Structure formats: structure tokens, C-alpha cells
Amino acid sequence: MSRGPDWNQTRALIAARLEPDERLAGMFTAITPYPESYSHGTIFIPELILLVRAAEHAVWRRSTQAASRSSQVPLAPRMIIAITDRRLVVWAADRRWRPRRLAGALSRDRIIGVTAKEGTSRVRTVVLELSAGETVTIRVDPEVAGVLPGMLVDASESAS
Numbered sequence: 001m002s003r004g005p006d007w008n009q010t011r012a013l014i015a016a017r018l019e020p021d022e023r024l025a026g027m028f029t030a031i032t033p034y035p036e037s038y039s040h041g042t043i044f045i046p047e048l049i050l051l052v053r054a055a056e057h058a059v060w061r062r063s064t065q066a067a068s069r070s071s072q073v074p075l076a077p078r079m080i081i082a083i084t085d086r087r088l089v090v091w092a093a094d095r096r097w098r099p100r101r102l103a104g105a106l107s108r109d110r111i112i113g114v115t116a117k118e119g120t121s122r123v124r125t126v127v128l129e130l131s132a133g134e135t136v137t138i139r140v141d142p143e144v145a146g147v148l149p150g151m152l153v154d155a156s157e158s159a160s
Contacts, residue, residue, distance in 0.1 A: 026083040030138040071134040074104025116145040
């Protein structure tokens with residue numbers, strides 16, 4: 001998930017919208033996993049490709065909304081997630097990874113575990129385990145997947 005050249009502008013915009021006593025510790029892009037029914041562009045009838053992609057995107061949005069409701073965690077198909085000392089602030093992002101709207105926040109004390117699963121050279125799956133037993137799955141860059149468990153779990157343990 002590449003970022004545009006305006007990443008510093010995005011960081012400044014998000015930092016400006018945090019609460020006055022919050023410090024921005026990090027920021028990364030993420031997506032929610034595609035539904036199992038997603039074809040990943042394997043339709044070979046050219047006239048139907050746009051229609052199929054629009055339908056699949058609608059299914060992706062709806063499955064993300066369902067996952068968000070069931071876990072009570074703000075999610076969007078494409079997200080920019082800011083890490084502060086108290087919470088994860090989630091912004092819905094557009095196709096060029098610019099923040100579109102504030103989706104919400106997840107208190108860091110709700111996160112009891114973070115697992116980075118094996119993936120490809122471009123993307124890895126990260127599972128957040130929450131205190132009420134829910135799990136939230138996101139897909140991130142491999143570099144983010146490598147440091148995210150330490151950032152979230154270490155900080156929550158040191159706050160205790």
C-alpha cells in the first residue's frame with residue numbers, strides 16, 4: 001500500500017485534529033481484508049469488468065461495515081490509522097490514501113494482543129485481539145506488521 005508524496009501533509013492534518021494533550025506516535029495505512037467472494041479481477045468479459053468491480057467494491061464496503069459493527073471498532077475499506085499514547089484514530093482514506101473522513105477511535109486499553117501473520121512481500125495480515133473477545137483483522141505493509149505488535153502491546157503494558 002503505497003503512500004502519496006503528500007504524506008507529510010497528511011501527518012500534519014491528522015496531528016492537528018488530535019486532542020490537545022495527545023502525541024502522534026505513528027501513522028500507517030491499512031485495508032480491511034476483501035470478502036471471500038471477491039474475484040480479484042478474474043472476469044474475462046471486458047464489458048462486465050466495471051460492473052463486477054463496482055459490485056465487489058460495494059460488497060467490500062458492506063462487509064467492512066458489518067465487521068465494524070460487530071467489533072465496535074471504526075473500520076473503513078481503506079484507512080489511515082494514527083497511533084497516539086491513548087488510542088488508535090481511524091480515518092477513512094480515498095484511493096490516493098488521503099484522509100476523507102474521521103471514522104472514529106479505538107482506545108488502546110481495549111487491545112490485549114496483536115498478531116502479525118505471514119504474508120507476501122507487499123502486504124501482511126494483522127489481527128488485533130480486543131478485551132471483550134472480539135478480533136479485528138487488517139492488512140498492512142510488511143514493515144508496519146513487523147513493528148505494530150511491539151508498539152501496541154508494549155505501550156499498553158507500560159501504562160499498566
